[in-house]
Amino acid sequence: MPASLLLGLLILDLVGFVPGVSFVTSVLAAAVLLGADPRGLVTLNGFIKWRRMSFRQKVLVAFLEVVLCQFLVLAYIAQRLYGRARGELRRTTTDRRGSIAFDAAEAEAGTSAAPINADGIERALHTLLSETRSGLPQDLLDKVRTAASAIRDILPAYRASGLGHEDRFIVERTATDYLPAAVHSYLKLPAAIRSLPLADADGKTASEVLSDQLDLLVHRMGQVANVAYRKDLKELLVHGRFLHSKFGPSGLELNS
Numbered sequence: 001m002p003a004s005l006l007l008g009l010l011i012l013d014l015v016g017f018v019p020g021v022s023f024v025t026s027v028l029a030a031a032v033l034l035g036a037d038p039r040g041l042v043t044l045n046g047f048i049k050w051r052r053m054s055f056r057q058k059v060l061v062a063f064l065e066v067v068l069c070q071f072l073v074l075a076y077i078a079q080r081l082y083g084r085a086r087g088e089l090r091r092t093t094t095d096r097r098g099s100i101a102f103d104a105a106e107a108e109a110g111t112s113a114a115p116i117n118a119d120g121i122e123r124a125l126h127t128l129l130s131e132t133r134s135g136l137p138q139d140l141l142d143k144v145r146t147a148a149s150a151i152r153d154i155l156p157a158y159r160a161s162g163l164g165h166e167d168r169f170i171v172e173r174t175a176t177d178y179l180p181a182a183v184h185s186y187l188k189l190p191a192a193i194r195s196l197p198l199a200d201a202d203g204k205t206a207s208e209v210l211s212d213q214l215d216l217l218v219h220r221m222g223q224v225a226n227v228a229y230r231k232d233l234k235e236l237l238v239h240g241r242f243l244h245s246k247f248g249p250s251g252l253e254l255n256s
Contacts, residue, residue: 002197002203002204005032005036006080006081007081009029009033009073010029010074010081012026012029013025013026013070013073013074014074016029023070026069026070026073027069029073030072033073040076040080041072041076042065044072044076044079045079045083048061116172116175116176121151121171121176122152122155124175124176125148125151125175128144128179129144131183135187136187139211140186140214143211143214143218144179144183144214146218147174147179147214147217147218147221148175148179150217150218150221150222150225151174154171154221154224154225154228157225157228158171162228163227164227167224167227167228170224171221174221179217182213182217183210186210189206193206194206195207
């Protein structure tokens with residue numbers, strides 16, 4: 001279930017707590033959750049163990065859930081938002097710690113593969129853009145183009161052997177494997193499935209998952225570009241200081 005929907009339902013439920021405001025807003029929030037995730041709501045995301053209860057306990061708990069539905073909705077949404085935030089934090093931390101080691105290990109595993117020249121990368125990108133021009137929504141197509149552009153920005157350094165072995169390997173694999181694989185996996189899905197929330201992706205749709213993957217690839221190519229052109233940027237700054245010292249104001253003023 002998208003976080004935006006959870007936040008909207010949370011606001012609806014909280015409005016029901018305001019004195020003088022109708023209880024209907026909380027009931028509406030509960031009805032939406034029952035339609036979207038009935039099992040999660042009545043069990044509080046697995047916290048309430050219905051199978052271990054006797055019949056009388058089940059009746060009592062069901063009665064309390066109806067009477068205290070405002071608090072039930074509040075607890076359910078709080079659990080979901082907390083779990084999502086915790087999962088995102090854990091995922092981000094894991095990605096940051098593992099990205100360098102993963103790139104190095106994968107590059108080492110691919111040392112025996114024949115390297116791809118820059119023209120081969122260009123052809124792979126051109127083929128991908130041609131294949132996706134009519135199959136992707138405009139926002140995702142724009143992101144694929146951004147990813148392709150980020151790769152192309154690195155190609156001058158790639159041609160000049162200005163990249164380390166690991167970075168060269170990552171650029172090659174991004175252009176010929178990571179980027180095409182993400183897009184092709186998405187295109188295999190029927191259009192009706194692409195907009196459905198996925199339980200394994202914290203309620204994100206397939207379109208949102210692909211969007212996140214494309215953002216990640218663009219970010220990684222940006223890191224490679226920063227390393228590739230760091231020397232050139234440093235030379236530019238050094239030359240600028242030289243010009244400033246040679247032709248800039250001397251600090252002396254002539255009296256008129």
